[in-house]
Amino acid sequence: xxxxxxxxxxxxxxxxxxxxxxxxxxxxxxxxxxxxxxxxxxxxxxxxxxxxxxxxxxxxxxxxxxxxxxxxxxxxxxxxxxxxxxxxxxxxxxxxxxxxxxxxxxxxxxxxxxxxxxxxxxxxxxxxxxxxxxxxxxxxxxxxxxxxxxxxxxxxxxxxxxxxxxxxxxxxxxxxxxxxxxxxxxxxxxxxxxxxxxxxxxxxxxxxxxxxxxxxxxxxxxxxxxxxxxxxxxxxxxxxxxxxxxxxxxxxxxxxxxxxxxxxxxxxxxxxxxxxxxxxxxxxxxxxxxxxxxxxxxxxxxxxxxx
Amino acid sequence: xxxxxxxxxxxxxxxxxxxxxxxxxxxxxxxxxxxxxxxxxxxxxxxxxxxxxxxxxxxxxxxxxxxxxxxxxxxxxxxxxxxxxxxxxxxxxxxxxxxxxxxxxxxxxxxxxxxxxxxxxxxxxxxxxxxxxxxxxxxxxxxxxxxxxxxxxxxxxxxxxxxxxxxxxxxxxxxxxxxxxxxxxxxxxxxxxxxxxxxxxxxxxxxxxxxxxxxxxxxxxxxxxxxxxxxxxxxxxxxxxxxxxxxxxxxxxxxxxxxxxxxxxxxxxxxxxxxxxxxxxxxxxxxxxxxxxxxxxxxxxxxxxxxxxxxxxxxxxxxxxxxxxxxxxxxxxxxxxxxxxxxxxxxxxxxxxxxxxxxxxxxxxxxxxxxxxxxxxxxxxxxxxxxxxxxxxxxxxxxxxxxxxxxxxxxxxxxxxxxxxxxxxxxxxxxxxxxxxxxxxxxxxxxxxxxxxxxxxxxxxxxxxxxxxxxxxxxxxxxxxxxxxxxxxxxxxxxxxxxxxxxxxxxxxxxxxxxxxxxxxxxxxxxxxxxxxxxxxxxxxxxxxxxxxxxxxxxxxxxxxxxxxxxxxxxxxxxxxxxxxxxxxxxxxxxxxxxxxxxxx
Numbered sequence: 054x055x056x057x058x059x060x061x062x063x064x065x066x067x068x069x070x071x072x073x074x075x076x077x078x079x080x081x082x083x084x085x086x087x088x089x090x091x092x093x094x095x096x097x098x099x100x101x102x103x104x105x106x107x108x109x110x111x112x113x114x115x116x117x118x119x120x121x122x123x124x125x126x127x128x129x130x131x132x133x134x135x136x137x138x139x140x141x142x143x144x145x146x147x148x149x150x151x152x153x154x155x156x157x158x159x160x161x162x163x164x165x166x167x168x169x170x171x172x173x174x175x176x177x178x179x180x181x182x183x184x185x186x187x188x189x190x191x192x193x194x195x196x197x198x199x200x201x202x203x204x205x206x207x208x209x210x211x212x213x214x215x216x217x218x219x220x221x222x223x224x225x226x227x228x229x230x231x232x233x234x235x236x237x238x239x240x241x242x243x244x245x246x247x248x249x250x251x252x253x254x255x256x257x258x259x260x261x262x263x264x265x266x267x268x269x270x271x272x273x274x275x276x277x278x279x280x281x282x283x284x285x286x287x288x289x290x291x292x293x294x295x296x297x298x299x300x301x302x303x304x305x306x307x308x309x310x311x312x313x314x315x316x317x318x319x320x321x322x323x324x325x326x327x328x329x330x331x332x333x334x335x336x337x338x339x340x341x342x343x344x345x346x347x348x349x350x351x352x353x354x355x356x357x358x359x360x
Numbered sequence: 361x362x363x364x365x366x367x368x369x370x371x372x373x374x375x376x377x378x379x380x381x382x383x384x385x386x387x388x389x390x391x392x393x394x395x396x397x398x399x400x401x402x403x404x405x406x407x408x409x410x411x412x413x414x415x416x417x418x419x420x421x422x423x424x425x426x427x428x429x430x431x432x433x434x435x436x437x438x439x440x441x442x443x444x445x446x447x448x449x450x451x452x453x454x455x456x457x458x459x460x461x462x463x464x465x466x467x468x469x470x471x472x473x474x475x476x477x478x479x480x481x482x483x484x485x486x487x488x489x490x491x492x493x494x495x496x497x498x499x500x501x502x503x504x505x506x507x508x509x510x511x512x513x514x515x516x517x518x519x520x521x522x523x524x525x526x527x528x529x530x531x532x533x534x535x536x537x538x539x540x541x542x543x544x545x546x547x548x549x550x551x552x553x554x555x556x557x558x559x560x561x562x563x564x565x566x567x568x569x570x571x572x573x574x575x576x577x578x579x580x581x582x583x584x585x586x587x588x589x590x591x592x593x594x595x596x597x598x599x600x601x602x603x604x605x606x607x608x609x610x611x612x613x614x615x616x617x618x619x620x621x622x623x624x625x626x627x628x629x630x631x632x633x634x635x636x637x638x639x640x641x642x643x644x645x646x647x648x649x650x651x652x653x654x655x656x657x658x659x660x661x662x663x664x665x666x667x668x669x670x671x672x673x674x675x676x677x678x679x680x681x682x683x684x685x686x687x688x689x690x691x692x693x694x695x696x697x698x699x700x701x702x703x704x705x706x707x708x709x710x711x712x713x714x715x716x717x718x719x720x721x722x723x724x725x726x727x728x729x730x731x732x733x734x735x736x737x738x739x740x741x742x743x744x745x746x747x748x749x750x751x752x753x754x755x756x757x758x759x760x761x762x763x764x765x766x767x768x769x770x771x772x773x774x775x776x777x778x779x780x781x782x783x784x785x786x787x788x789x790x791x792x793x794x795x796x797x798x799x800x801x802x803x804x805x806x807x808x809x810x811x812x813x814x815x816x817x818x819x820x821x822x823x824x825x826x827x828x829x830x831x832x833x834x835x836x837x838x839x840x841x842x843x844x845x846x847x848x849x850x851x852x853x854x855x856x857x858x859x860x861x862x863x864x865x866x867x868x869x870x871x872x873x874x875x876x877x878x879x880x881x882x883x884x885x886x887x888x889x890x891x892x893x894x895x896x897x898x899x900x901x902x903x904x905x906x907x908x909x910x911x912x913x914x915x916x917x918x919x920x921x922x923x924x925x926x927x928x929x930x931x932x933x934x935x936x937x938x939x940x941x942x943x944x945x946x947x948x949x950x951x952x953x954x955x956x957x958x959x960x961x
Contacts, residue, residue, distance in 0.1 A: 072759075079791075080763045081806050109759040113783045115616075118794075125791050126803055129763050131783035132791030133619060134803075135612065136642055142609040146616025146624070149600050150574060151784055154620070172612075175605040332600050340600055341621035341782060342748055345571025345741045351597060352737035355565060359555030359730060360391070 074103045079127045090241030090267030091121050101251035112155045115144040117164035120195045121188035124159045138169030141176040151339035152327045162189040166202040166222045177231040182325040184254045184261045190269035191276050198272035225305030228262045229318045235261035236318040240285050259325045288315030295319045362420025364548045371412040372435030381488045382413040386556045387509045389417040390729045393550020398727040399425045404665040419548040423855025427936045433491045454491045472540045479531045486528045493532025500546030559724035560585025562694040566701025567625045569737045574617035574624040576602045576610045581665045582721040583655035586627040607632035611639035618650045621782040627653035630672045641680025646792040649708035656720040658930045667930030668721035670903040685824045688881035690718040690851030694728040702739040710744035711824045722932045723852045747781040755787020762789045768799040776823030829882040839873030846895035850877040850909050860938035889917040899923040923951045931957045
């Protein structure tokens with residue numbers, strides 16, 4: 054057997070450049086509308102990565118399709134800008150292929166809770182070690198303003214000109230019962246809080262959802278900064294216990310004059326998917342960098358099965 | 361040359377142990393050194409229905425299920441009624457004299473009624489085992505190998521079950537010795553013991569040999585055998601195996617794993633492949649190598665889940681929107697599947713594109729004998745211009761790459777191949793985007809949707825296929841250029857067409873040649889056109905309704921076949937179907953033959 058690649062070593066990188074917040078910024082400036090909530094999200098994510106000291110080449114940001122899914126292109130980390138709704142499936146494969154990467158998924162409410170909802174549910178029950186940041190603006194922005202799975206009942210959009218008659222998905226209780234082990238919400242108007250929530254999510258071992266109210270200033274005239282500002286209440290300031298399952302569900306359902314943001318639910322006793330796969334724990338490092346091909350002993354066993 | 365060529369057919373309801381009886385027979389024949397081909401025509405139900413398994417063996421090459429049955433074992437009346445009329449003089453039928461009544465049989469067919477209740481010692485499921493013993497007796501095979509193989513087959517059920525089944529088989533063996541006439545020939549012996557392998561096993565074995573580290577699937581007949589093999593060998597071979605929520609997730613997960621540098625693979629059938637289509641295009645766009653096997657079954661929609669067809673050619677040709685480079689290959693048989701998978705991985709790694717394999721139920725669930733010496737696991741592994749950590753991926757500025765232009769993931773090169781780093785490698789940061797992107801990965805829509813850049817990137821990706829075709833063996837004509845007729849096929853029909861060519865020569869005095877196409881995309885169109893331009897009579901043989909390959913051949917070469925032989929009833933071709941159709945077409949009776957599968961409906 055021959056291979057054109059050398060065997061990886063575990064030697065540390067010789068002289069890593071000094072990290073700063075700027076390190077995480079990509080060459081391209083985001084093309085979001087001025088005032089878009091996603092500017093706050095990307096800044097918070099870059100700050101969180103910096104504060105955690107994660108090296109850009111060891112971070113993979115995976116997105117789907119939509120305004121917010123353009124985010125990886127504005128980062129200076131490895132990135133994948135995949136298909137509409139598929140970021141979690143791609144990210145799961147990437148995480149299992151190289152479980153030493155820190156894998157973060159970003160996208161919007163349509164991408165994650167609409168077209169990608171099947172992968173969302175199954176990623177949660179698998180408790181795969183991913184951080185999933187959903188920039189939830191309750192509208193389809195890139196397609197110029199149609200109803201989304203989180204648009205509230207009655208909302209008028211270009212595809213519901215007489216008002217939305219359907220009920221929205223509430224991602225917080227859905228994630229709690231779905232098996233996510235870190236479930237939080239943030240708001241683009243509260244960036245410092247969001248940084249802390251992101252840091253907690255990234256450090257969490259298991260599936261972490263952060264649903265972010267990230268207002269669309271162009272197409273959603275209902276759920277604006279002005280609408281959210283007086284309503285959002287920070288759970289951490291209210292003494293909420295994120296290990297209390299039923300209280301977490303109750304607070305997750307709260308909507309109206311007071312809308313909680315912060316960490317609803319967290320459990321740490323469940324192993325992540327990667328912990329449960331012996332193949333990743335035989336001391337050979339990431340699957341991606343292993344030597345290919347079978348030993349003659351392995352081949353012999355396989356042939357004997359056929360005889 | 362074969363001295364003896366014989367077949368055993370066992371039929372009954374699903375749940376009567378037909379598959380395990382077939383496995384036992386196949387293993388006994390293979391251990392005897394005989395070549396074999398086994399095909400189980402079954403139904404999509406767990407109990408009941410009609411299942412008919414054919415095991416054909418010979419000391420010469422066996423390339424299909426053949427045309428005739430020598431030993432017929434109907435386990436119920438329905439099977440007797442459907443098949444007895446097809447037996448020819450010299451064949452025998454072994455059945456339970458208390459439960460099954462034979463109808464009219466051709467002269468010279470030996471009826472072998474057996475007291476199954478008595479022989480099976482009250483075990484209602486063991487009639488097949490007694491019949492198995494009788495079969496070996498009639499074939500002149502010693503009883504000893506039976507015991508070893510029965511022990512292997514039943515060992516999971518415990519010592520008592522093994523002992524009981526051996527006793528029943530022996531009782532059947534002895535009963536036949538006293539009451540029936542053995543064949544005038546004996547099952548021959550080959551020079552050395554052979555193994556048995558299904559196409560799904562061969563596919564998985566090929567993946568393992570190629571160094572697959574990630575396998576994902578959603579169960580779908582007839583591809584599930586690959587998943588089961590991978591799952592049962594995952595830990596011993598260090599393969600991550602995932603059963604995913606749907607085939608969309610499967611392909612996206614495979615691409616995620618492949619993006620990190622793993623060799624990643626999946627198998628499905630037509631319906632699952634349809635769900636994967638968009639993501640396969642992503643593989644083309646972000647230039648990630650992967651291998652996906654479409655094990656075709658009769659479509660459309662749910663179709664006939666347990667029946668074979670070559671009906672997905674155009675689906676696979678058209679998978680995904682837009683133009684993108686990919687390799688499409690249709691292996692001919694089980695051994696070819698095993699050898700093709702590692703070869704395809706090398707090509708896909710080198711050209712950084714998806715590789716799509718067209719298998720089908722006939723070869724994936726069909727069993728063939730295999731010479732262990734031909735299963736070379738020490739395969740060539742070539743990964744192309746791959747940059748792995750600390751391979752050639754070390755960098756003084758580990759966070760550079762994209763921002764400072766130090767690395768262009770999608771560099772516009774003459775070959776179209778851009779050196780490929782993977783996440784985690786220092787100094788090569790990039791974003792892989794499904795939007796059209798520039799050489800450094802920037803979305804062209806992020807700046808100015810530059811038509812010149814768009815054209816450059818489309819052409820860069822497309823150029824890869826100019827190199828790829830040079831890696832693929834061109835098809836070769838088997839038989840004389842002056843042949844009266846040239847039979848063209850693709851994929852799993854290679855063996856049956858070869859046997860038809862031999863029969864045409866041996867029994868009909870018709871000189872036929874065969875042109876079999878394995879590599880579908882890129883296609884050696886010029887070479888195919890050169891060969892077929894000299895053919896006097898081109899007949900395309902394929903297992904579908906609309907002549908999918910004939911249409912593809914015409915679109916790529918301009919060659920219009922003179923005739924067509926098509927079958928789309930769910931069952932595979934038998935050699936005589938092709939022979940009779942060729943004769944009819946040479947006689948000018950028709951240009952389109954659709955052979956009838958001769959079982960009483």
